[in-house]
Amino acid sequence: MPAYDEMLTAENVRRQHYERYGEWLDAQSADVISRRRAEADSLFHRVGITFAVYGEDEGTERLIPFDVVPRVMADTEWRFLEAGLKQRVRALNAFLHDVYHGQDILKAGVIPADVILCNTQYRPEMQDIDVPGGIYAHIAGVDVVRDAAGTFRVLEDNLRVPSGVSYMLENRKVMMRLFPELFAAHRIAPVEHYPDVLLENLRSVAPIGVKEPVVALMTPGAHNSAYFEHAFLAQQMGVELVEGQDLFVRDDSVYMRTTMGPRRVDVIYRRIDDDFLDPLAFRPDSMLGVPGLLAAYRAGRVTIANAIGTGIADDKSIYPYVPDMVRFYLGEEPTLQNVDTYILRKPEDLAYTLAHLPELVVKEVHGAGGYGMLIGPTSSHAEIEEFRLRILADPSNYIAQPTLALSTCPTFVEQGIAPRHIDLRPYVLSGRDITIVPGGLTRVALREGSLVVNSSQGGGTKDTWVLEQ
Amino acid sequence: MLSRTADHLYWMSRQTERAENLARMLDIHYRHSLLPHTAEEFERQWTATLLSLGQLDAFQKQHGDPTAATAFRYLAFDRENPGSIVSCLGAARENARAIRGSITSEMWETLNTTWLDVRSSTARATPEIGPFLEWVRYRAHLSRGVTLGTMLRDDAFQFTRLGTFLEGADGTARMLLARAQPGTELTDHASVPDSYAWTLLLRSLSAFEVYRKVYRDAVTPRRVAELLILRDDLPRSLHRCLLELHANLKLVGNQGSSETERRAGALYSTLRYGRLEDLCKDGLQAYLQEFLATLADLSWRIARDFLLPATAY
Known part of the structure; x- marks a missing residue:
């Protein structure tokens, strides 16, 4: 068609x-x-x-x-x-x-x-x-x-x-x-008003009781592929662009290190994955995060946008x-x-998918950015067979969709x-x-x-x- | 402002200024190479320059005794040398990139274009040194102009200016130092070759015409030193740079920075009220070395008071 x-x-x-x-x-x-x-x-x-x-x-x-x-x-x-x-x-x-x-x-x-x-x-x-x-x-x-x-x-x-x-x-x-x-x-x-709407939106979710919320945009740093966007949005919104090293937590509140001393942050628009947010709570080897951030978040002293754990949705x-x-x-x-989506943890969907691989797109459930997927119609026989083995090894790790x-x-x-x-x-x-x-x-x-x-x-x-x- | 942002602004302008100072310094050698000279004299001058930049050891390890070709390449184009013009322009651009939200888009475009151009012009062949140095100075003028012409006069501007004037004072002092021999006396007369050398220094600091205007007399070591150290109306003089440095330091001052401000003020007042004979009583070289040490102390204190992530709050 x-x-x-x-x-x-x-x-x-x-x-x-x-x-x-x-x-x-x-x-x-x-x-x-x-x-x-x-x-x-x-x-x-x-x-x-x-x-x-x-x-x-x-x-x-x-x-x-x-x-x-x-x-x-x-x-x-x-x-x-x-x-x-x-x-x-x-x-x-x-x-x-x-x-x-x-x-x-x-x-x-x-x-x-x-x-x-x-x-x-x-x-x-x-x-x-x-x-x-x-x-x-x-x-x-x-x-x-x-x-x-x-x-x-x-x-x-x-x-x-x-x-x-x-x-x-x-x-x-x-x-x-x-x-x-x-x-x-x-x-x-x-x-063009997107940055204004975004800022207003972020302010509207500040912790309860904060009158003039301070918003900061948190980036993994200049070597991230989307760094241009982070800097651009921070500038357009007129908020600080911070890295983990610029923030610290004291008494469950989050502060920025500034030339005039510490300044409190109420809303963090983070452009960094959950895993790297807080080395105390998630990946201990993360150099990008802020120790104690999760504790401050759980205490309701700072809003993190998007919230931690949205990946489940x-x-x-x-x-x-x-x-x-x-x-x-x-x-x-x-x-x-x-x-339409075939859920390969379901046996009947798996059977259908394996029988129709050349027509389907198969995706890893946790993949993103076009990596880790098979596009049946444009793949060679060998590629399809290789992918078939990967599916069989762990069917619940995949979904399939018609091309x-x-x-x-x-x-x-x-x-x-x-x-x-x-x-x-x-x-x-x-x-x-x-x-x-x-x-x-x-x-x-x-x-x-x-x-x-x-x-x-x-x-x-x-x-x-x-x-x- | 974020300490890290201030740090990037400060180093962005320092590296830009440093690239310009290097270009001016190399310009002396370039002009000198067009005058009659002996090989030994030439080598001695390169050695003095590398020494004044603190790069002699690193250079000799790689290249042995300096020749025009190796020294120009090392100080202008060598990307492995963090103290070369090309590296400084790259570092200025990287600092700007890290905080492009805190500078105007015109500033970013200027620094970025400088870097893109230098990268493409040095990618395949080594450019001709004369036009290259001129180009670096021209781009430095643009950077300065776009900063003054577009930036809001807030603390971001002040930290940018701090970097500019700290590095400016450093550059002028080192260029004088490269000229000053252990026995250099600040006399009121000079031999012809000597007077040529002092004239070259003035030209490279864009101060030759100023000199003529101010003194209307022959070029002598004492007057050159006075002009470059004590005149408050010459943009690159030590006096002018310290005046601006001190003023900007006052504007960004915080609770912990009063000692730094006092020391900057103390150094500034020696230039404001001092006499050349007193300052240089142990010789020009000794004075400049002491000046550079005080400047290094200020630089360290500025970093500690404003730029390094504070942990002790």
Whole structure:
């Protein structure tokens, strides 16, 4: 079945929300587009919007390829998606609260208890701790794709330290600089207020009784692949960018070391994994964390966003149950669907998967970033057989999904404008309210036919336009 | 401000300033190489320069006695030498990168572009030294301009300036030191070759035209020393640098830094009220060595009071 194209219908007619942009695009020569793209590249380089690639020489910095052809969404599409995302994240937060309190959902038998309690992502340290507002996933980067019928489906709920939002913001800035005429001609929903919303959101979850909460963004340091984003967001929010060594805990409160002496911190927006937060509580070899941070957190003296232990809700072994969570906690039918998923710990799903490996995508339940997965249709016989052995060795470590024909979007590649597969990562902010800046980060698989959009695997990004009516 | 941020700001500007000072120092040698000279004289001067930078031992271990080619390469382009121009520019950029949120994007772009350019221009071949040194100075002017032109006048600015003036005083003192022989007397007359050497020093510190304007007279060791040490209106003089250092130190002062401020003030007042004859009563060389030692003490105290993560709170 051919993929759904964002711009063209199956009859090759431009969709309504692409009318104006399509006309403009037709009128441009490839020369103009390629010049603007070169301009964009030099802008990104000069500003230093780069990411480090693991496994290459230390200090290697690369540009994420940027495509100058935007992804355009109709107002109606966005409103549907927005409602679905809010519903989903509300349910996920309710689930996290439940898992770390009464565990009603396990008692009701909706999710098998061992899937949760034997999961390494489940953090017993969090049991019975009350977090402000009952919010665990303050920032969610939910990956959404469209199947061949054009239906939006959630591929992953990223609830730990989702990244990429700086690209959403920088892409927009660059697009406005390169194509002011297009912004004048379209009503494109703005995204530039994201840092303000984020800061407001973080302040709204400060420990009870704190009047003027001090927020800090905690980074693993300059060698982290997403360091640019950490520095960027801290600057945009006007908060300190701290490393573990900049913080210390005294009497269960967290302080920054400043040139004027210690200063208290109330909310930590951390961009560092649970394991590295506190060497006293988690990995003792972590040089990145703050000794005593968990104790301060448990005492309710500091808010950590996202909360510790959110990984239990976005683990791939939990993902198949999210629609059930919506029904269980909200009493609603889920607006957004999952991608059909085979849970290989179930014998019948395992049997089906092993019989259909060349058609399926198989993922490790704890893998991320496009690592540790098999894409059946594009893999060789040998690769499939090798992966089969890995599955058989530990079936419960895997899930399988049909290969989705991700929707395509016109993209500027060497041969000119051509369709390439895309996904979308909107950023869902939960605090006093749930807020989503219209659109998100569109990632694009630049190689023809490729379905892998991860930047670590040759993906690029696009600006995402939600057209206001 | 975070102590670590202050540390990066301070070292960002110190390394930038150091790269510029090195370029100025090498510029003397470059200009000198265009004048008639003997090989021994040349080697002696390189030795004096490396010694004043505290890099003679490390250099000799690798390269033996200095030649123009090895010394230029070592001090300008050698990435293995943390004290080379290229390494300083890289370190300045790394410090800026670590705190790019605390500096303006124009500052970051300036330092980043300097580094990207130097990296690509030195990647394959060794650039011509003359134009390279000129380029380093030009980029230093840009860095200074973008700092003054874009940065909010807050504590981040003050820590940046602290680094600039500490390193500025250090650079000027070392350049004078490289010129000063154990027996150098601050006379009011000079032989022709001597006067050439002092003129080169002035030119490399962008102070030759100033000298003419101020003294309207022949170049003599005493006046050069007076200009570079005691004039408060010459941007790179020790007096000027200490004035700025002391003023910025006062602005960032905290509960524990009063002794550091006092010592900076004491050093500053010797320059403000002292006389050249008294300061240099044991010779120019001895004075400069003592000055550099006091400066090193200040540098250590600034680090202790503001920059090192405090553990004793």
